[in-house]
Amino acid sequence: MTTDRPTVLADAAIHVLAREGMRGLTHRAVDRAAGLPPGTTSAYYRTRHALLTGLVRRLVERDQAELQALGKEPLGFGSAGELAERIAEFAEARLTGEGRERSLARYACAVESVRHPELREILLPRENAARAAVRDFLAAQGVPDAEERTLTLLACVDGLVFDRLVGGGRVPLEQIRALVETALR
Template sequence: MTERRDVLADAAIHVVATLGMRGLTHRAVDARAGVPTGSTSAYFRTRKALVEGVVRRLADLDDAEVTAAAVAAEPDPDRLAEGIAHVLDGWLTTGRERTLARYACLLEATHHPGLRGILAHGERPRAQARALLTALGAPDPERQGRELVAFVDGLLFDRLVGAGSLGAPAPGTPESRAELAAAVRAALRGVLGK
């Protein structure tokens, strides 16, 4: 059952990334997933449940990638910056649809109070940041973790849809990863006071 739910959520992510939130319907997800009409509504009864399923899937996928990068880098801040840069660059290339869908879902929550609960999934990256900063000896990992996540989110947004996309190196290139790593490294130094 979880596998089918993931397939449907992945199809919904594609629908949101390509058609926007207005295009997110059970029927559109059924078509994208290549399943019989009504399959998506069997797993996600309402549109709200579908949006929540999309956000949960995005959080699970992001969590796995960030965790892998953090484990490979612990406890070196420079390696951590490179690992985070690699993840971000992936979210700008192969994971671009996921990133676009994430932002679309978050914006949808600002217009529909019933969806505000999806913001709770944002606690996972903050918990990851707190744990990483604790391991690196940060004096206030709670506050600094929030700041680091906000910085990384802003950097990603700027490179994906903001003015940063106009002059930054092309995503997927060594130059892109190097520039992202330098930015994350500077943020980590600022947070750690080094």
């Protein structure tokens, strides 16, 4: 657990945004969520926009760390079925616990980035070990446009996660399998 104040505040802001929505994201709410004295958040993030930018940077940092760590372990998909199972596990993690909180915050920030394009630049998908593993698997299967298919596959999975996050339920493995099979065609 970090004690770096800007990081603690950004993590608290993610929590507030996930629980209270964009309107509930205030300096005072972040102070309360972080368990810090009133005014602490505004000392580090002077404006609401600075707070939102710090939140988005921290969100991306945490997501990238998670994806890099996922890519470092042997991903072990020698078949399309194994790839689908790993993607389904990841999607399920995005719907529960801390993954759910970050997913809710990420989607709120994505919508906000329509009005603040500089946030969109921070949120853009980045290269990471997990994405590279999916791309490499597709390329090894002879998919000629593996990079584009990887982006499409992951965008579809993201859409399923969003749908289940908003509508409830789980991301069925059979839907993930269908997406992987389509990417391989």
